[in-house]
Amino acid sequence: MKPFFQSISGRFFLILFGLLLLPLLIPLGATFFFQFDSVRQGVAQQLAERTGTVERLMVEQELSFASASRYVEQSVIETTEVSADRLQTMVSLSETETETLRRNGEVAVAGTFSERPLHIRQVGERYLMATPNPDQDLVSSIRNSSLFGIGLTIAVAFFLTWFAVRLVTRRIKRISEAAVEVTQGNYDIQIPDQGSDEVANLIQNFNQMTVALQRNEYLAKDLAAAISHELKTPIASIHGFSRLLAQPGLPEDKQQHYIRIIGQESDRLSRLTSNLVRLSRLDHQSIIQRKAYRFDEQVRHALLLLESQWTDKHLILDLELAEVTVVWEEELMQQVLLNLLQNAVYFSPVNGVLSIRLTQATDVTLTITDQGKGISAAELPFVFDRFYQGETSRTTDGHGLGLSIVKRIVELHGGAVTLDSTPGQETSARIQIPQKGPA
Numbered sequence: 001m002k003p004f005f006q007s008i009s010g011r012f013f014l015i016l017f018g019l020l021l022l023p024l025l026i027p028l029g030a031t032f033f034f035q036f037d038s039v040r041q042g043v044a045q046q047l048a049e050r051t052g053t054v055e056r057l058m059v060e061q062e063l064s065f066a067s068a069s070r071y072v073e074q075s076v077i078e079t080t081e082v083s084a085d086r087l088q089t090m091v092s093l094s095e096t097e098t099e100t101l102r103r104n105g106e107v108a109v110a111g112t113f114s115e116r117p118l119h120i121r122q123v124g125e126r127y128l129m130a131t132p133n134p135d136q137d138l139v140s141s142i143r144n145s146s147l148f149g150i151g152l153t154i155a156v157a158f159f160l161t162w163f164a165v166r167l168v169t170r171r172i173k174r175i176s177e178a179a180v181e182v183t184q185g186n187y188d189i190q191i192p193d194q195g196s197d198e199v200a201n202l203i204q205n206f207n208q209m210t211v212a213l214q215r216n217e218y219l220a221k222d223l224a225a226a227i228s229h230e231l232k233t234p235i236a237s238i239h240g241f242s243r244l245l246a247q248p249g250l251p252e253d254k255q256q257h258y259i260r261i262i263g264q265e266s267d268r269l270s271r272l273t274s275n276l277v278r279l280s281r282l283d284h285q286s287i288i289q290r291k292a293y294r295f296d297e298q299v300r301h302a303l304l305l306l307e308s309q310w311t312d313k314h315l316i317l318d319l320e321l322a323e324v325t326v327v328w329e330e331e332l333m334q335q336v337l338l339n340l341l342q343n344a345v346y347f348s349p350v351n352g353v354l355s356i357r358l359t360q361a362t363d364v365t366l367t368i369t370d371q372g373k374g375i376s377a378a379e380l381p382f383v384f385d386r387f388y389q390g391e392t393s394r395t396t397d398g399h400g401l402g403l404s405i406v407k408r409i410v411e412l413h414g415g416a417v418t419l420d421s422t423p424g425q426e427t428s429a430r431i432q433i434p435q436k437g438p439a
Contacts, residue, residue, distance in 0.1 A: 047119035047130040189212035234265040296321040302337040318355040327436040332409045339402040347372030367430045374423040413439030
């Protein structure tokens with residue numbers, strides 16, 4: 001029984017049972033006790049009057065008890081005459097009541113829930129005893145009806161409370177059982193519920209969680225497959241060309257060619273592992289270390305870092321940078337700029353125009369537009385997926401992680417990144433972030 005009251009079901013039962021029972025019992029109990037006391041006093045007065053009436057008839061009219069009792073109504077109050085010995089066997093008086101009877105010649109016995117009230121009056125050597133008729137006992141009727149009402153109230157409150165607790169905890173128990181299924185790896189489980197209360201909202205959120213876990217499981221499997229594929233290619237190249245280098249009599253030019261390939265594949269493998277580590281850290285990062293700095297100056301600095309790349313292509317820079325002070329994490333935003341600018345430079349044609357616009361309204365908006373081949377409408381929804389490489393990048397040495405990193409960093413700052421492209425003409429990458437980052 002103790003574990004039940006320590007559970008949420010037991011506590012909820014006690015609270016609801018108390019809230020339901022107390023408003024019913026308090027007025028009922030108050031009415032019972034006040035009314036019972038008033039009725040009991042009235043009955044005691046009637047009993048005293050009855051013994052007084054019989055006594056007057058016996059003394060003043062010199063009638064026997066049998067004759068005197070015929071002159072009074074016996075249906076409501078019974079009056080009997082007993083001897084002292086008989087009185088002791090019929091009634092158990094306390095010492096105080098006995099002393100009151102001896103001193104005053106009469107005593108009122110209040111009675112209990114199981115015993116009727118009495119009024120005893122001494123007349124000579126005998127005693128008159130008046131008590132309510134069992135069939136007309138108003139005190140007993142009030143007592144019994146009140147006890148019945150209290151018992152019925154408790155029973156109704158108990159069953160209503162039990163029903164309410166079962167109704168709520170049954171659904172919570174279903175959630176608990178489903179959670180056990182999830183811990184055992186069953187992400188397909190869904191809890192049916194048609195309610196609209198808080199528990200229904202909890203069930204809806206639980207169902208959404210299982211859907212997200214199921215999707216994450218699929219993504220994890222796809223990610224593992226993609227990683228194994230991406231790692232397999234450079235490792236196989238390194239392994240194959242290293243065996244070729246071990247062949248005797250290999251010409252010098254081929255040796256140098258194989259060494260360059262091994263170096264390129266090693267660099268590719270290094271970049272892949274670095275990006276995976278960086279992306280893993282970003283996935284588990286929720287707090288950024290922000291500081292105020294000039295974002296337009298950071299854009300110019302990123303362009304200087306990539307100067308050799310865009311000058312080799314003889315690109316024309318079309319810059320329109322407003323003076324913008326932001327409160328972001330400078331190092332992470334540097335990674336965003338380098339990724340977006342490197343992509344734009346790589347896909348820009350020789351002698352092309354690289355346009356960069358920085359504005360500030362409600363949010364800070366940076367738009368980088370190149371005149372490359374563009375991205376098809378079918379590929380555009382997937383460009384931010386991890387390891388995704390479109391047709392235009394199949395021959396590149398990328399791994400499809402750059403834009404995933406960009407998206408995660410921008411989201412950490414409370415912003416959004418989008419790509420707009422017209423195949424054969426241009427591609428625009430746009431980031432939009434609150435000036436002070438996430439609220």
